[in-house]
Amino acid sequence: MKARVHVMLKNGVLDPQGEAIRHALGSMGFDGVEGVRQGKVIELDLADGTSEEQVAQMCERLLANTVIESYRIEM
Amino acid sequence: MKAAVIVFPGSNCDRDLAGAFKAAGLETTMVWHKDATLPEGVDIVGVPGGFSYGDYLRSGAIAAQSPICRAVADHAVRGGYVLGICNGFQVLTEMQLLPGALMRNQRIKYICRTVPLIVGEADSVFTAGYEAGQRIEIPIAHHDGNYTADQVTLAKLRGEGRVAFTYAENPNGSHHDIAGIVSENGRVLGMMPHPERAADPVLGNTDGRALFAGLVDALATA
Numbered sequence: 001m002k003a004r005v006h007v008m009l010k011n012g013v014l015d016p017q018g019e020a021i022r023h024a025l026g027s028m029g030f031d032g033v034e035g036v037r038q039g040k041v042i043e044l045d046l047a048d049g050t051s052e053e054q055v056a057q058m059c060e061r062l063l064a065n066t067v068i069e070s071y072r073i074e075m
Numbered sequence: 076m077k078a079a080v081i082v083f084p085g086s087n088c089d090r091d092l093a094g095a096f097k098a099a100g101l102e103t104t105m106v107w108h109k110d111a112t113l114p115e116g117v118d119i120v121g122v123p124g125g126f127s128y129g130d131y132l133r134s135g136a137i138a139a140q141s142p143i144c145r146a147v148a149d150h151a152v153r154g155g156y157v158l159g160i161c162n163g164f165q166v167l168t169e170m171q172l173l174p175g176a177l178m179r180n181q182r183i184k185y186i187c188r189t190v191p192l193i194v195g196e197a198d199s200v201f202t203a204g205y206e207a208g209q210r211i212e213i214p215i216a217h218h219d220g221n222y223t224a225d226q227v228t229l230a231k232l233r234g235e236g237r238v239a240f241t242y243a244e245n246p247n248g249s250h251h252d253i254a255g256i257v258s259e260n261g262r263v264l265g266m267m268p269h270p271e272r273a274a275d276p277v278l279g280n281t282d283g284r285a286l287f288a289g290l291v292d293a294l295a296t297a
Contacts (some may be wrong), residue, residue: 013223016179016248062140065133065169067176068223 001046003055004074007064008039076294078103079113080121081147081163083138088124088271092160095271096121099287108141118294119156120147122163124216124269134177134219135165144170156290157263158201161217164255164265173256173265174232175224180217181248187216189280191243192254192268196236199261204289210243211282213268220267222249222256232256239264 009015018036025033042063044055055073064071078101080093089105096103096119104114108127113120127138138144144166151157151172159167167173180186189212194205205211224232229251232238240255247267255266270283 013178014181014248016181016183016221020183062132062136065136065176067168067174067225068178 001048001050001075003044003046003050003052005042005044005055005059005063006039006072006074007042007059007069008037008071009068010070013068076101076119076291077114077117078119078121079106079117080104080123081106081108081143082123083108083125083127083141085127085129086123086125086162088160088162088269089121091269091271092121092123092158095274095283095287098274099284099291101287101291106143108138108143111142111146113143113146113150117150117155119158119290120150122147122157122159122166123271124161124163127162127166130219133165133169135162135167135169138162138166139169148172151258151263154260154262156200156294158290159263159265160269160271161215161220161267164267165219167263167265172263173258174228175222175250175256177217177219177267178221178223178248179219180221180246185216185218186220186246187214188246189214189273190246190268192240193243195238195240195255197239197257197261198236199239199257199264200290200293201257201264201286202239202289203293204285204287211285212273212280213240213270213283214272214280215246215268217247217267220247220249222251222253222267224250229253235259237261240266240268
């Protein structure tokens with residue numbers, strides 16, 4: 001089974017990389033890009049029976065830094 | 076007095092830090108990250124700069140889970156001294172020994188230059204060799220040095236006098252110009268600038284030497 005973890009900077013935390021992407025898109029002529037947030041996707045290959053609770057523990061302890069990041073789990 | 080310097084795969088300031096500890100008079104041992112214990116009788120643990128684990132996932136995140144870091148956390152809980160510089164500061168925040176996080180620099184560039192710092196009012200052995208408000212010049216070399224914490228944490232750090240160093244001219248977007256903070260008991264310091272690179276006259280700058288000298292003096296009288 002697979003799980004996919006989406007890690008994003010929390011709302012309100014300035015994302016310098018997202019801002020750089022927004023500027024680049026603007027200078028390429030893509031109008032109307034009002035905001036860009038960059039995050040990461042982590043795919044996990046898991047033994048059958050691994051619970052979402054266990055994946056949440058992985059997020060809390062390693063995959064996300066919950067001081068600045070939020071995460072979402074897709075099982 | 077004994078110091079230990081932790082070595083992770085990708086550490087590159089470990090020998091410089093050990094050199095600064097030795098020059099200050101500390102008997103210094105290098106400790107590999109897979110070791111589960113610190114040498115007997117260690118007073119101060121140095122967590123050096125570099126790119127532990129290639130900065131994979133987040134700077135300091137994987138190093139913070141290494142076996143030796145459990146021993147470092149135990150050492151801190153027992154009231155031991157810990158000094159984390161640059162990547163070491165990132166590791167200490169990932170271990171949650173210090174609050175907040177070090178994000179990508181505001182202008183996204185890696186910055187390597189000497190910057191002016193202002194010594195804070197922290198009541199700490201690490202700043203005992205300086206005067207509060209003193210201006211010193213210390214090199215920085217980082218990509219992820221943008222100190223970030225929520226407003227409650229920032230107010231707490233300020234209110235409790237736990238800001239050890241601020242940037243005189245903020246180079247990286249750090250909240251409240253923070254360059255270094257100490258733990259509640261003042262015995263764990265994390266800072267992005269590199270005092271160990273400014274502790275030998277041969278390198279043209281000795282402004283960092285008072286940090287190590289102050290630490291050794293305080294340990295001697297403790």
